[in-house]
Amino acid sequence: MQNEKTNRIKEHILFCLILTISALPTILNASCNSEAFFLNIFCSLSVTLLLTGFVMLLPYRWLRWGVFTILFVVSLFELAHELVYHGDLASAGYIRSLFMTTPYEAEGAVGRVIMQHLTFIVILAIAYLCATALFFLTKPKIRKQILVLLCDTIMLTIVTLSLLLGYGFETTSKAVLHHPPLNIYTQFAEAYRQIKERENGIAKPIDDYSIMQRSSEQEQELYLLVIDESLSYERLSINKQYQRPTTPRIENNERVVSFSNYYATGVFTMYAVPMLITPTTATDFENNYSAPTIQEVYNQSGFKTYWITNEAQIVNDGVSGYIVKGAEQINVHCDIDMPGVVDSICSLHDKVFAVLHLWGSHQFYLNTMQTTSRYFPDVTTSKKVCGADIYNNSYDNTILYTDSLLAALIEVTERHKVLSTILFTSDHGEGPITDTGGAHGYTLPHKSEYHVPLIVWYSDEYKTAYPEKVANMIKHKDAPVSADNVFWSVLNMADIRIDSTLQQDGMSVFSDTLLPHRRTLLLPNGRQIMQLDE
Ligand SMILES: [Zn+2]
Numbered sequence: 001m002q003n004e005k006t007n008r009i010k011e012h013i014l015f016c017l018i019l020t021i022s023a024l025p026t027i028l029n030a031s032c033n034s035e036a037f038f039l040n041i042f043c044s045l046s047v048t049l050l051l052t053g054f055v056m057l058l059p060y061r062w063l064r065w066g067v068f069t070i071l072f073v074v075s076l077f078e079l080a081h082e083l084v085y086h087g088d089l090a091s092a093g094y095i096r097s098l099f100m101t102t103p104y105e106a107e108g109a110v111g112r113v114i115m116q117h118l119t120f121i122v123i124l125a126i127a128y129l130c131a132t133a134l135f136f137l138t139k140p141k142i143r144k145q146i147l148v149l150l151c152d153t154i155m156l157t158i159v160t161l162s163l164l165l166g167y168g169f170e171t172t173s174k175a176v177l178h179h180p181p182l183n184i185y186t187q188f189a190e191a192y193r194q195i196k197e198r199e200n201g202i203a204k205p206i207d208d209y210s211i212m213q214r215s216s217e218q219e220q221e222l223y224l225l226v227i228d229e230s231l232s233y234e235r236l237s238i239n240k241q242y243q244r245p246t247t248p249r250i251e252n253n254e255r256v257v258s259f260s261n262y263y264a265t266g267v268f269t270m271y272a273v274p275m276l277i278t279p280t281t282a283t284d285f286e287n288n289y290s291a292p293t294i295q296e297v298y299n300q301s302g303f304k305t306y307w308i309t310n311e312a313q314i315v316n317d318g319v320s321g322y323i324v325k326g327a328e329q330i331n332v333h334c335d336i337d338m339p340g341v342v343d344s345i346c347s348l349h350d351k352v353f354a355v356l357h358l359w360g361s362h363q364f365y366l367n368t369m370q371t372t373s374r375y376f377p378d379v380t381t382s383k384k385v386c387g388a389d390i391y392n393n394s395y396d397n398t399i400l401y402t403d404s405l406l407a408a409l410i411e412v413t414e415r416h417k418v419l420s421t422i423l424f425t426s427d428h429g430e431g432p433i434t435d436t437g438g439a440h441g442y443t444l445p446h447k448s449e450y451h452v453p454l455i456v457w458y459s460d461e462y463k464t465a466y467p468e469k470v471a472n473m474i475k476h477k478d479a480p481v482s483a484d485n486v487f488w489s490v491l492n493m494a495d496i497r498i499d500s501t502l503q504q505d506g507m508s509v510f511s512d513t514l515l516p517h518r519r520t521l522l523l524p525n526g527r528q529i530m531q532l533d534e
Contacts (some may be wrong), residue, residue: 008056015052015068019075019181022523065132069180076125078184087100088443091524092190093268097441099191100270144198154402157228165297194526201289202322211300212499220418221303222346223494224409225294225486227276228402229269229360230440232429232448233262235399239453245374246399249407255458257477259509262454263532264428265483266522267445272427274417276521277355279485279502282522282529289322292498294490296326299307301496304328306345306354309367310335312362335359335367335401339408346416353494356409361430362403363437365394367401374400391437395430410457420459421493425486426452441524450487450521450532454481456493456509466528469493469510476509480533482519485509 051071056065067135081090134330234241238251238258250256265282266272275281295305307327330341345352359367364379375393382390404425413420429449430438440449456473463470469492485507491497492508506515519532 011061012056014179015055015064016049016518019052019068019071020048041099044181051181052107061533066274067203069132074184075181076264078181085265085439085442090187091441092187092194092526093271093524094441095187095191096194097268097270098524104268109215118119132324137434189526190527198289201286204290206296206329207287207290207291207502209297209502210499212497213298213482214495214497219350220416221351221494222342222413222420222496223298223303223490224342224356224413224420224422225277225354225490226356226358226409226422226424227273227422228358228424228453229362230428230430230438231361231402231452231519233451233453233507234259234448235395237451238455245397246396247403248400249403250410250455250457253407253410253457255460255463257456257474259454259456259476259481260478261480262425262452262485263427263480263482263519263521264450264452265447265520267428267441267449267524268526269427270353271522271526273357276425276427276483276486277323279487279504285522286500292328293323294487295353295355297491297496297498298494299326301494303351303353304345304349306330306352307357308320308332308341308354310337310359313320335405336408338367338405339412342409343412343415345411346418358402358405361395361398363430363439365398365437365530367398368394369397369401369404384457386435386437388433388435391433395433395438408454413459417461419465421462421488422457422487423493424453424455424457428452443524445521461522466493466495466510468512469495472512472514473510476514479509479514480516480519481514482532484517484518484519485514 002019052068055064055067055071058067078090081094082088085094127432128365233239236242236247236258237245238247238256239260265273265275266285270284274286274288277294278288280288280291295307299305305327306329307324308330309324311330311331311333321474330345332338332341342354342356345354360478361367366380368374368378368380374397377390378394378397379390380394406422409422413422428440429452431442431449432438442449457471458470473493488504488507489509492510497503505511506513507517508514521527521530522530523530
């Protein structure tokens with residue numbers, strides 16, 4: 001009996017040790033930028049002790065080892081995420097997008113970086129498996145030596161990994177549940193809650209709204225909302241902060257206006273896009289499922305509405321589906337096919353509104369024009385798929401591609417000689433581009449993830465019909481605005497108003513009375529909010 005007790009204590013210590021060591025880089029990174037360094041470490045360690053303590057309550061040895069193995073594997077998932085995001089913790093948004101995305105995307109997000117750190121992961125896994133096998137097979141006498149050897153191996157791997165990461169980050173919550181090793185479980189639970197909330201929200205009827213009679217009825221109208229992907233403001237040469245000419249075609253167009261102080265309200269597509277096309281914001285995101293979409297409002301105003309999307313976006317982040325409601329969906333194989341589609345639908349109907357959802361600058365930055373000048377080597381020409389230079393070239397090439405696309409859209413629209421505006425923005429930006437590429441959705445987002453472009457183009461016919469709207473929009477081009485303004489601006493640019501308490505005149509950049517508002521960002525866990533103007 002005494003022997004059984006001693007064995008159990010030994011087992012508990014072993015579990016605790018392995019789990020603590022496997023979570024060490026996460027624990028250290030979570031604590032090193034925080035003021036409460038020791039408190040953080042204490043929280044994580046006591047939670048680990050408690051967690052393994054519960055495992056010890058299980059009656060059978062095989063069950064204890066089974067449950068412990070699951071805990072260990074899950075802690076490796078957090079470690080893998082940390083490698084992709086350079087020391088960042090997993091978030092509900094990341095977990096959701098990983099499960100909703102294509103295998104290619106998932107492989108890209110996790111696999112790409114893991115491949116480069118595979119040696120360490122493999123060493124860690126092999127060390128654990130060998131030790132477990134040996135522990136059961138050998139005599140008690142040698143077990144102690146094996147334990148020491150195992151701890152040394154794992155410790156060495158972890159220290160190397162911690163040094164490799166070398167970044168550190170701040171957690172957005174001080175709650176114990178958001179600390180490793182528990183964070184990963186909290187985020188899984190949060191992801192599940194959000195998926196349920198989405199299902200229930202989609203089942204609810206659309207909020208009641210009606211449209212006011214438009215003051216001016218024009219013969220032919222074409223309005224486009226172009227939503228790009230992962231494009232940061234600072235990388236567009238039109239904004240005069242970047243040396244390379246990445247937007248040569250649109251920056252010479254005198255009817256193109258670029259806003260300098262526009263922020264996204266989410267850093268994952270599945271959060272950011274719904275907030276662009278509905279009146280919901282980061283503070284009431286859960287209402288987006290039953291809120292009227294911009295295309296529904298246009299539809300009610302007598303427009304034929306379309307949602308033109310790159311096939312790659314349909315599965316990416318699960319954005320399609322409910323969000324397209326109120327529009328006819330057209331799928332294209334490449335973003336550059338979209339101007340042709342706009343050309344044909346414009347010939348078919350007098351009044352058209354279309355949302356163009358691009359693949360744009362999404363990783364791995366494969367959108368590249370073969371005909372325009374571009375930067376080499378990039379991911380399509382280099383055999384070595386790593387290195388910051390290659391990823392930076394590729395990212396810039398995607399912007400050149402989008403620049404050509406916008407120029408082509410303007411050309412098509414001009415040819416039809418209709419009353420028209422194109423409002424272009426990106427759902428969110430991209431974090432720092434490093435040797436392993438770029439990513440977005442960091443726990444504490446970088447400015448390049450939410451400072452994104454907002455660009456408006458208008459036709460001559462539009463300026464003649466609405467000179468005051470054009471003047472107002474140009475006047476506000478340096479005002480602090482965000483994705484919260486897009487829904488109202490896109491409606492106001494066609495002079496559409498909602499006849500209810502919903503209407504917010506001060507939110508349109510085309511309005512004379514644009515009012516300042518508190519800019520907020522929905523963090524990657526899909527629950528917390530960051531104030532952007534403080
Ligand atoms: Zn996105």
